Amino acid sequence: MTSASLAQPIPRVSLNWLLVAQALVIVPFSLHIPVSLIVLWLACTFWRIQIFRMRVRMPGNWVKSGLLVGTAGGIYLARGSLVGLDAGAALLIAAFILKMLEMQTRRDALVLIFLGFFCVAVGYLFEDALLWGLFTLLPIATLLAGLIGLQQSTLSNKPAGTLMLAAKLLLQAVPLMLLLFLFFPRLDPLWSLPQPSNKALTGLSDSMAPGDIAELSKSAALVFRASFAGPIPPRNQQYWRGLTLEQFDGRRWSQSSRAQVPDAPDWRKEGVKLSYSIVMEPTGKPWLMTLDVGETDLAGVRQMSDFRWQRRRPVEQSVLYSVNSWPDAVRETVLSDGSRMQDLQLPAKGNPEAREWAADMHRRYPKPDALVDGVLSYFTEQPFHYTLKPPVLGANSIDDFLFGSRAGFCAHYAGAMTFVLRAAGIPARVVAGYQGGELNPGGNYISVRQFDAHAWVEYWQAGVGWRSADPTAAVAPARIEQGLEQALSADEDFLADSPMSALRYRHLAWLNSIRLSWDNLNYGWQRWVLGYQGQQQLQVLGRWFSGFQAPVFAGAALVILGLLALWLFKPWRRESDSQLRLFNAFERLLARHGLRRQQGEGARAFASRAARRFPAHAEAIEGFAREFEAQRYAGVSGSVGQLRRRLKNLRRSLPWRLSAVKDKQP
Amino acid sequence: MGRKLDACLNAINEVVLGKEPQVRLAMACLLGGGHLLIEDLPGMGKTTLSHTLARVLGLSFQRIQFTSDLLPGDILGTSIFDRETGQFTFHPGPIFAELVLADEINRATPKSQSALLEAMEEGQVTIEGATRLLPNPFFVIATQNPFSQGGTFALPESQLDRFLMRLSLGYPARSAEKALLLGESRRELLPRIEPIIDHTELAALQAQARGVRASDALVDYVLRLVDATRNQPQFAYGLSPRASLAILSAARAWALLIGRDYVIPEDVQAILPAVIGHRLRERTDPTGHSGGALVQWLLREVPVL
16 A cells, blocks of 8 residues: 555455454453443444534644543553553553544554454453354454455445455465464463453362362362373262362461472382373463372473472463372381371360370270271261251360261361371371362363362371372261262352352253263363464474475475465466467566456457557557467468567666566556 | 448448448448347438448338338239239239338238248248248338337337348437538438449458458357357357357458458457347346346446457
């Protein structure tokens, strides 16, 4: 486009498509930007339409400056800053809205369109789900339609036609997109973007008061999905380890300071190996979930002293990693003094009854395993009750729970049991993580949600190492075997806070199957599209290309190049007739100089038009055309060589140009 | 020979002012051995053109004014009882002329129209059992007024097909009309025109036109044009083989008029509107006069090479 054409007004079709595109770009942002921006957008759109209908004028400079300052100030007030992802996105959208008001010429429209594309890309920072990805095709197509509408073409007054062409262009971009998707290296970002603040993340934290996990169980948010290479282990063995809580202050269990020090624990692989891969949703926390005892080769991740896997940076975007686990591994047969002290730690005072009972148990069962069994059978025999709404406990919470209320959630049981074991002199700790998960039969994977959050106990004995025990399994076996929903009594409503959650309607078979299929699709999207980066990409490419021999690879490249050449040169459309072939060359030569023959234009008419256009070369042009005409129509038996010579003459005086010149007269 | 043709054209152009393309087409039509249909308003010079053509080519000229009460006998002639000889003698009608101007052909009833059109096609007439040959050469120039349709019988497609070309003269250009107004009366000019070509020369020219070379590549172009009318959806029906023959013979005559002994696509394009405009109908408007737009479409879209 020349500068003159950039200053031309915007065609109506383009303006219409731009207004539609703006709506499509902004609507998904509506959750992330201040409400006032939506109001601003509606007002500006109305104003722009009125300008178009010539009811009002374009805003003057003062109005524009005022709007700009006012909007920026408003965003500053609403977000408390002008930097950061949230405020930045809001500013960008505000600019996108205000530019529409200012838009007068094609140049402005181009700026608006490119800004729109950028806004769509920024949207991916907030949302990268499958539906969103599909939705963004709409604003992209309409922006393209706006771009096409800006050009002066036969389509410029056909809105549907421009959209069709835009869709066609998008479709044509698919092969290139696939190629780039497959082969383009994913570079680590040069700077890290903070998570959008309003994307509140629920999940395990590094400390646990008795009510915390019950709170988590109200959420149906997805934590991770796992696919197993072999058969999926039974549900009662799916204990997904997150972290251990070793420090007790009488009420709250928290991560010990020792656990922060990187110190790979000592363990021995034993028994069968489970291989699986996990796509973890963003948690904002650095730890990754594994089955005991896991091992992963993900970069930037290491095993900590309590067997948890910790990432250098928190999980801010979904992560795909593969794990090998040995559930029967022997863990730390020798415990260091520091660890022993930590895992026997108890507050100095409090819970006297529990301490006394522990001492009594220790006298009755001198062996740790026996003592653990004793505690578990205490939970089974006494009228303990599994509930999401336990009664409030007093200062001696363990005493109150064990001998008073006897009603609690997994955190109560795990905490109380760890306390008792420690009081009896057995090193023990609480493990926080997830238990079970929902099997998706279509995709053969497990989805673990927040309500699968769980806490259980790990205790240590000399020579044997760490072992796990789950008091909740003793109280409410249904929780372990079937899940939370089955374990709750009838008066406690599962997912009471989210009545719309499809998970509540699992008893409706058709709804459930739709939900599972949709979940499966999303999982595929996460695993194969979003997760396709870094090592995953290298692995896939390696799998594809490692088996190839170099000659095969070269051959394939040649075939691809050949197909490309076929497609570009279209030899089947090459004339078998040598006269016509030379004439086509003649035409191409002139086309390079901006003169195209019309479909219905004969050789003579075309040549005389060309001669008028290039008077300096008229003789060569008409010489060729005369010779062509004589051979083709007059039956003069001239040789092809003669014709070729004429063409060569013309080429000499009118050399081939690399870039074709636009035909000014159609 | 070529010089004589040019002289003919010049002579006609001196009488019919500012209508060179139409004159040339009309000439090509006669050289191609076809009949001509002129569609225009009264007073545009249809008769003058016909008459001048007849004079220049040295042809005998007859004019038949078609009216609704015209009978076939009025065209072909009738036998009348001769009291002296006691026999029926045939009185030939106006059709027995070398150039017949059938004025306002659509005013006559179909019966009379078909009498003329059969004569045109066959080159002979059969009256009361006796077949009589029409003179050779034999041309018909029919005219019709496309704008006043009241009480007319429009020529059906089958009849239209018999005309090699359909022309419209149109208003003269300003300068031509000025020259017309300032110049002598056309009627006085006409008798002074000397024939330039005699019958043998005309026959030779027609033979020469038939001999103009149409190469394979050119015939392919004609076939592409015809195919397009048969396959494209906007055409109500395709062109007949008679139409393809017409295109080719008109193009040959056109090339001869230009002085070339071979046909090039530009010749075909020059005569195409006149030759097939009246043979085409748009699908959406099968009775209307939409042929012109369709011909333009053909000229634009059908690949020449």
